[in-house]
Amino acid sequence: MLSHTTNFSDTTNFSRNARFVPPAIPRGRADSFEMMGTSMSFARNAEIYGENEPAEYLYKLVSGTVRTSKILNDGRRQIGAFYLPGDIFGFEVSTEHGLSAEAITDAKVIVVKRSAVEALAARDSDIARQLWAMTGRELQRMQEHILLLIKSAQERVAGFLLEMAARIKSSNEVELPMSRQDIADYLGLTIETVSRTLTTLENSAAIALPSSRRIVLRNRAALRRLNA
Amino acid sequence: MLSHTTNFSDTTNFSRNARFVPPAIPRGRADSFEMMGTSMSFARNAEIYGENEPAEYLYKLVSGTVRTSKILNDGRRQIGAFYLPGDIFGFEVSTEHGLSAEAITDAKVIVVKRSAVEALAARDSDIARQLWAMTGRELQRMQEHILLLIKSAQERVAGFLLEMAARIKSSNEVELPMSRQDIADYLGLTIETVSRTLTTLENSAAIALPSSRRIVLRNRAALRRLNA
């Protein structure tokens, strides 16, 4: 888990990113997260925590991208979620992590002891409310993930692109931080199907692909239509 | 988790002391659900609450079976969960229900105002803990649902049967309360595929089908193998 990775340093970041607060969490509180925590860095593909390890920490992503995943006994991999800067992850209701977390790109996180947050929450009902809200968003995210998984390949990919575009919220061009394999494992498809579906979408002028990781949403209405 | 200490999910405790609460095993609390609530009955297929309605109540199922579902704009239906006697549902973190709930069979529930429970939880950290644990189980349930949905039809059906058998916990014969359509919408398959898969499993001697709703698990190992 925490142990086997990379340089601890970079306290400079600490103050720089204290203002970078995701919209959902009120500002003053979010800072407290940074105040309490330690900054840590993880190299691309490094494991942040493993499945079944005790869930001792909460992580707030400062930069980079993180995925949570689970390896099934036949080797297939399911990706539970992608986390972007500002997101908080590692959040479990149980004492153990159900999925592992890995850095997709080099990533910087702020780490706080879960027990500390819970102690705070016990005293401060406002913190408690926020934990509650986080859980609610997690439930909602999972529900939407389930809805994606019952659809056709086109619908899944279109839905995924819209989700990412909404989260990254760069006008219409999205730089995907994750590989085709990651996307495939998130959507329950194969890389070939993801790849083919993207070129189909490109041919139908719904998107453009300047490079394999950069995607321009040309026609959101068409994507949303696919998203049914 | 909660499973055996929680009283929220234990219907049999009804008559225990509601006032005296032993510190270690807070039995009396559970009854509080029944104490606070009103009993209500719903006929087969009746709606208990609708999508997007304000989430004013919590429901503890006394008898019967309940499903939560969501209708997509193209008419498809996704079933979020099945609830069996003892289960608590209607539990939302947001102020609105994300899915509707319907009685699959005639059902009896105990209804309590959410605000009352939350008020209680604010004063009694033990109640709060139980709400928390319930949420945790819900998250875990959803995660397992996601895991089902990335698999093949055989794996989904096998996984579903094992899940139901574990929850109904009647030796090896399970009486399914829900229709093939319900199962299909839960698993993201068609009724035909569910039906065919069941007969395939029967032909491979993994299960027996004395009647369409009654299923005998003949070879759990084989089912678990399919469940990968």
Next chain:
DNA sequence: CGTGTAGTTGACGGAATTCAACTTACGTGG
């Protein structure tokens, strides 16, 4: 006994996977 609902089965077509070849991007060392 007929009617309606639920479930099963068959034939067929389409969608996604599999296996394989090929292209592109990228870094490293000669």
Next chain:
DNA sequence: CCACGTAAGTTGAATTCCGTCAACTACACG
């Protein structure tokens, strides 16, 4: 700077799996 090696992504052809459409059976209820 280029040649090379590797990892990531794309494309093609064959196959498998699941959905669709339709017919048929089982069963409950009037």
